[in-house]
Amino acid sequence: MIIGIDHGYYAIKTPHVCFPTGLTGYDYEPYTMQNVLQYNGKFYVCGTGRQTLVRSKTSNDNYYLLTMAAIAQEIRYRRGERKTDVVLTAGLPLASFGREKKGFREYLFRKEQPLRFRYEDESYEIRIQDVKLFPQGYSALALHPECVRDEPSVLLADIGGWTVDLMRLDNSVPNAATCRSLELGVIRCVDEITEQVRRNTGLSVTDIQIERVLNGQSC
Template sequence: MIIGIDHGYSAMKTKHCCFPSGVTAYEHEPYTNRGVLQYEGSYYVCGTGRQPLIRTKTENQNYYLLTLAAIAQEIRFRGAPAKADVVLAAGLPLTTFGREKKNFREYLLGKKNPAVFRYEGVSYEIRISDVKLFPQGYSVMSVHPEVFAGEPSVLLVDIGGWTLDLMRLDNGVPNAATCRSLELGVIRCQEEAMEIVRRDTGLSVTEAQVEQVLNGKRCSVSEEAGRIIRQAGSAYTQRILSAVMESGFDLQAVPSVFVGGGAGLFKRYVTPQDRLCRLVTLPDVNLNAAGFERLAGQMMKR
């Protein structure tokens, strides 16, 4: 079976599942069974907070452990057997795709194949028979081709946890010379909002609370803290607009498609005064993983 996985700094996503990308190791069996991965004699709670920033995702075994947890969650969702052959479909930023592709593929294949582990009390034996890698963001075309239909040029903006990836498509083909990856993901907005709230009110709000307010959902923070967080969201949107313009793209001239976890936030805070040419937002956080899966399926059919 083909399983698409989007390895984010904030969250791990498959086609049907999503959980925070943090990993906490335990020497002994932890207090809860939720999110617990037992692998090679150790226990790991997957889904606690988010992954700290690292230069490459292959520096330690955390993303491999998270991959096993993601496979288990997706298999459980599908009602598939716990002993299975799996083709992994994953992604990398287009700007580093060629440099990181070989190492990331070998990393996901794992040193021991099949991988034998337990997740939330269920035993799994997973043989990763192949790994297909694709550019992040670009996979959206396979899921929503209608978004690009009839447009000779479209700017694709993928707002992730840590990076903001920019890519212009000309007649459906990525223009490699235009690809940019900026460290301007949603985590920056959340951290700045937390700092301003702490400085101006003395309150130490959490990332989860900030995320809730930014998404326009109810949260029991003070009215002043909520106002500051919303102002930070508006300021973050303007920073994105400025960064895109400084990277050589004119959002008032070229249609733009915003994807990723930050797409909904961007849509919420952009204003008519920004005079964007045509804005399409696809805030489904599982979209990249679904795209990877579909592209891998098309390759295997060919």
């Protein structure tokens, strides 16, 4: 089974599921097993709140644990076997793809095989066969070549949780010298909205309330 995972600062995404990049660990069983990962004798509630931003996603095991939760949710959505072989695919920022590729592949492709864990009280045994990494944003153009066809210059913008990654393509060829990673993503946007609402109204709003408004939904 091939499973693509976007390890975002704001949310973890697979082709069919999406949940916030939050993780809270417990030594004992929490009040509910919903969204709970059990691994190495500990319990982790996945998708709650927002974890502390880290410069390197490989600096702790949080994204590895969230990867297990994402695999479990995607397999459940596809109604697949909970004992299976998996090829993981993931993306890395354009500006740092070459620098981070080796380390992030080793982070996800560990010697511990098969990977055994429980998610929402169901057992999983996953053998990761390979990990393939691709440049974020640019990969999407493989599905939409019409966006760059016959265009002399196109600016690709990948708006993420923490960064906005930019790259220009000239005659459909990526111009590596134009790659930029700006810390102006959705998290910065939400934090600024929270502060402005507090200043103007004296009220505190949650991230979920802000998301609903930005999505044009009632709140």
